[in-house]
Amino acid sequence: xxxxxxxxxxxxxxxxxxxxxxxxxxxxxxxxxxxxxxxxxxxxxxxxxxxxxxxxxxxxxxxxxxxxxxxxxxxxxxxxxxxxxxxxxxxxxxxxxxxxxxxxxxxxxxxxxxxxxxxxxxxxxxxxxxxxxxxxxxxxxxxxxxxxxxxxxxxxxxxxxxxxxxxxxxxxxxxxxxxxxxxxxxxxxxxxxxxxxxxxxxxxxxxxxxxxxxxxxxxxxxxxxxxxxxxxxxxxxxxxxxxxxxxxxxxxxxxxxxxxxxxxxxxxxxxxxxxxxxxxxxxxxxxxxxxxxxxxxxxxxxxxxxxxxxxxxxxxxxxxxxxxxxxxxxxxxxxxxxxxxxxxxxxxxxxxxxxxxxxxxxxxxxxxxxxxxxxxxxxxxxxxxxxxxxxxxxxxxxxxxxxxxxxxxxxxxxxxxxxxxxxxxxxxxxxxxxxxxxxxxxxxxxxxxxxxxxxxxxxxxxxxxxxxxxxxxxxxxxxxxxxxxxxxxxxxxxxxxxxxxxxxxxxxxxxxxxxxxxxxxxxxxxxxxxxxxxxxxxxxxxxx
Amino acid sequence: xxxxxxxxxxxxxxxxxxxxxxxxxxxxxxxxxxxxxxxxxxxxxxxxxxxxxxxxxxxxxxxxxxxxxxxxxxxxxxxxxxxxxxxxxxxxxxxxxxxxxxxxxxxxxxxxxxxxxxxxxxxxxxxxxxxxxxxxxxxxxxxxxxxxxxxxxxxxxxxxxxxxxxxxxxxxxxxxxxxxxxxxxxxxxxxxxxxxxxxxxxxxxxxxxxxxxxxxxxxxxxxxxxxxxxxxxxxxxxxxxxxxxxxxxxxxxxxxxxxxxxxxxxxxxxxxxxxxxxxxxxxxxxxxxxxxxxxxxxxxxxxxxxxxxxxxxxxxxxxxxxxxxxxxxxxxxxxxxxxxxxxxxxxxxxxxxxxxxxxxxxxxxxxxxxxxxxxxxxxxxxxxxxxxxxxx
Numbered sequence: 054x055x056x057x058x059x060x061x062x063x064x065x066x067x068x069x070x071x072x073x074x075x076x077x078x079x080x081x082x083x084x085x086x087x088x089x090x091x092x093x094x095x096x097x098x099x100x101x102x103x104x105x106x107x108x109x110x111x112x113x114x115x116x117x118x119x120x121x122x123x124x125x126x127x128x129x130x131x132x133x134x135x136x137x138x139x140x141x142x143x144x145x146x147x148x149x150x151x152x153x154x155x156x157x158x159x160x161x162x163x164x165x166x167x168x169x170x171x172x173x174x175x176x177x178x179x180x181x182x183x184x185x186x187x188x189x190x191x192x193x194x195x196x197x198x199x200x201x202x203x204x205x206x207x208x209x210x211x212x213x214x215x216x217x218x219x220x221x222x223x224x225x226x227x228x229x230x231x232x233x234x235x236x237x238x239x240x241x242x243x244x245x246x247x248x249x250x251x252x253x254x255x256x257x258x259x260x261x262x263x264x265x266x267x268x269x270x271x272x273x274x275x276x277x278x279x280x281x282x283x284x285x286x287x288x289x290x291x292x293x294x295x296x297x298x299x300x301x302x303x304x305x306x307x308x309x310x311x312x313x314x315x316x317x318x319x320x321x322x323x324x325x326x327x328x329x330x331x332x333x334x335x336x337x338x339x340x341x342x343x344x345x346x347x348x349x350x351x352x353x354x355x356x357x358x359x360x361x362x363x364x365x366x367x368x369x370x371x372x373x374x375x376x377x378x379x380x381x382x383x384x385x386x387x388x389x390x391x392x393x394x395x396x397x398x399x400x401x402x403x404x405x406x407x408x409x410x411x412x413x414x415x416x417x418x419x420x421x422x423x424x425x426x427x428x429x430x431x432x433x434x435x436x437x438x439x440x441x442x443x444x445x446x447x448x449x450x451x452x453x454x455x456x457x458x459x460x461x462x463x464x465x466x467x468x469x470x471x472x473x474x475x476x477x478x479x480x481x482x483x484x485x486x487x488x489x490x491x492x493x494x495x496x497x498x499x500x501x502x503x504x505x506x507x508x509x510x511x512x513x514x515x516x517x518x519x520x521x522x523x524x525x526x527x528x529x530x531x532x533x534x535x536x537x538x539x540x541x542x543x544x545x546x547x548x549x550x551x552x553x554x555x556x557x558x559x560x561x562x563x564x565x566x567x568x569x570x571x572x573x574x575x576x577x578x579x580x581x582x583x584x585x586x587x588x589x590x591x592x593x594x595x596x597x
Numbered sequence: 598x599x600x601x602x603x604x605x606x607x608x609x610x611x612x613x614x615x616x617x618x619x620x621x622x623x624x625x626x627x628x629x630x631x632x633x634x635x636x637x638x639x640x641x642x643x644x645x646x647x648x649x650x651x652x653x654x655x656x657x658x659x660x661x662x663x664x665x666x667x668x669x670x671x672x673x674x675x676x677x678x679x680x681x682x683x684x685x686x687x688x689x690x691x692x693x694x695x696x697x698x699x700x701x702x703x704x705x706x707x708x709x710x711x712x713x714x715x716x717x718x719x720x721x722x723x724x725x726x727x728x729x730x731x732x733x734x735x736x737x738x739x740x741x742x743x744x745x746x747x748x749x750x751x752x753x754x755x756x757x758x759x760x761x762x763x764x765x766x767x768x769x770x771x772x773x774x775x776x777x778x779x780x781x782x783x784x785x786x787x788x789x790x791x792x793x794x795x796x797x798x799x800x801x802x803x804x805x806x807x808x809x810x811x812x813x814x815x816x817x818x819x820x821x822x823x824x825x826x827x828x829x830x831x832x833x834x835x836x837x838x839x840x841x842x843x844x845x846x847x848x849x850x851x852x853x854x855x856x857x858x859x860x861x862x863x864x865x866x867x868x869x870x871x872x873x874x875x876x877x878x879x880x881x882x883x884x885x886x887x888x889x890x891x892x893x894x895x896x897x898x899x900x901x902x903x904x905x906x907x908x909x910x911x912x913x914x915x916x917x918x919x920x921x922x923x924x925x926x927x928x929x930x931x932x933x934x935x936x937x938x939x940x941x942x943x944x945x946x947x948x949x950x951x952x953x954x955x956x957x958x959x960x961x962x963x964x965x966x967x968x969x970x971x972x973x974x975x976x977x978x979x980x981x982x983x984x985x986x987x988x989x
Contacts, residue, residue, distance in 0.1 A: 266859045269909045278908070287660065289908020293859040296709070296914065306710045307725075312946070315709075448793075482750055489854055490639070492712050498792070503751040504765045504800035507793060508775055511784055575787040583780045590784045592793050 108206030110457030131207025165331025194471035220493035248423035272356035305392030324355030518586030523551030628969020639857035643919025686874025702920035733759030829876030837883035890925035915949025
């Protein structure tokens, strides 16, 4: 009957909602500087809701930490500070091969890399594939370790949003080798609080250049194409990245650009690509190629003609400067403001966000030159946000659900079985860096609520509550390679060996917060352990 | 006197008497058939899958991508088209008069965006936004007791928003197993009356059906030797078994990915088309002759691709594309609609194929034929569909 105590917590939530909505008497004078909603310290109920909405659920320590902060402070910290992990989780992270320098990995295994060139027979090639795969697996696991154990979960939730906005499919060819580099590049850009920096970080990354085929795209009348033609090989334009830059990364479909703009942008970004160790420094220098990390701009592949893009004239022969200019034009375009505003609102407010809020966010985006924080303030200030927080109406995406189950069950014990997290989330369909198409994962209830999804969630919750899911620590395992067949069966069994988190009932109830009468009624005849399972599988806990 | 063409035009504009309208849509087919829609996400290059090898401009537009089909392709009768070696299954079905193809089919999409074009396809209204998909609306028009199934992980847009909720049966992954317990009962009761509860109840109900079908299908598969490498050919036998065991399932949907071939198209599509072809043949044999006759399979993608190959041995986003219609009872061995050739001025925006067959025309004709839906029902499923009526 312990569960009945939650009534009190529900009342607290409503009280804090009232406080958010009602302006104190002195507010009239200072309303432009300090908004009582987003500049008032949060009580525990509000802090819990914020940790659910901008984060992956509360833990006892994160709840204490966020209580007393204002929503503005919480989100500002989420944007500009990174995460610190507890020592055990940090150790697990450092054991993954993500600490190696990406230049070194590329020199070994990238196109023309020395290890790749040496691998000629079938056995060596197979070995090479396994090595490559380790970097992919490591990037996905590292990402999940950080998300699950972060002391600044708002940061990881925002980073997840941007990684999904500029989505790459890490298993594609050499993206595997640079997937973690991509995560870090977007992480650094997020901390500058600038959309344009995020766009630039994504564009100038080897991961995006390879993923959307731009590294191969070559202007048909360029020096490289003419050279290839003499050798009987046709090189030409590939408009994949150009189209997705406009459609997905910036203006959005219906953002007013034309097929002509797509084709011209494809010409503008020719020459952008990735350095390969097979290239000779001398030739690169002579050609005037520009390198930044693994990104390479090679004028020999670039279209040197004049262009007109989004109504602006681009004089002939400006090279890399043209790309910067095009990225800037797209970053500050009003259609981009609208597109980014609606996506942020969909993720952090509701599936169909009210026009007024999106409009205010879009205006703030434009006025601030694309600052992420400025774009989020109108959302945090809106009465709709306060209401939706109190109601917990957003259906959790699989990553939200899995990580919040893990965090709630483990309290503040480190969650270091990254293999299990990755396998579960792959099964649920939302593993980071694994969305095949460049549109990223959906954010709406209709994208995720299905019978299979419910079966998986309930099975996970009941397994965790019964202590059958070793989130705390997995069995130290060799490489896992196979997706099917007898090995996969063995892998699955091995996945379930290890140490589960010890659930502390009262801590769990505190981080879960208030629950509905219907869930309380369903809990009446259950044992305490079963009640924990019900809590994690409850409709209340499936929303944020 | 009214010519047939005039009649069809009038009927489409809503002027014909309802009784005539009904007559026009009810074909000779029975109403207890089924329609399986296979949606290829990513934009299949239709010109590669079923290639106009007789077109004089082919070699110029596609110097590398046309080579193997010209040399080793299998001709589809006297149509001037051929299937590449990897897609020989299509030629086999075509020769058996069980497959027809529309080389210039598609939607009204003008964006060449995957996501917009897929939404257009799935909504079936001609709009890019909306709350119900065309298969959800079709499911609502089915005779009492008949239902629909989606062989996908989630409920796709095509099945969203209707009253007759489809079963969802992912054919890969870990299934739906939830052993009964006191705790599970409590979870069910906590979710009762909510959307999450409906989904949970359905998972529990579907589980038994799928599980039993899986067991039998494994044996079928084993007796046919090793299954193909791709997804579809691997699951086709299970899918057929589920449909055989549940003849009330009149509508089925599944989607396959991996058709966005901007680079190295030949290798990617050799795998993709091999899988699709093997899957169709498995479906046919696992359904058995009688069930195969009741079945219409429509295969389509959100758009076709550029007529000209790009600089990386691939193709970029285009407009009109390939639509396949297969089944034991279809009038196969023929082309549906026109093909205007690859001359530059025949192409859409000098870039890709025009759409000469609206996707809704084929789907509506199949639904009329196999599900016995009359034109009033079809107009509700596809509001704003064009006047074009196809004889399937």
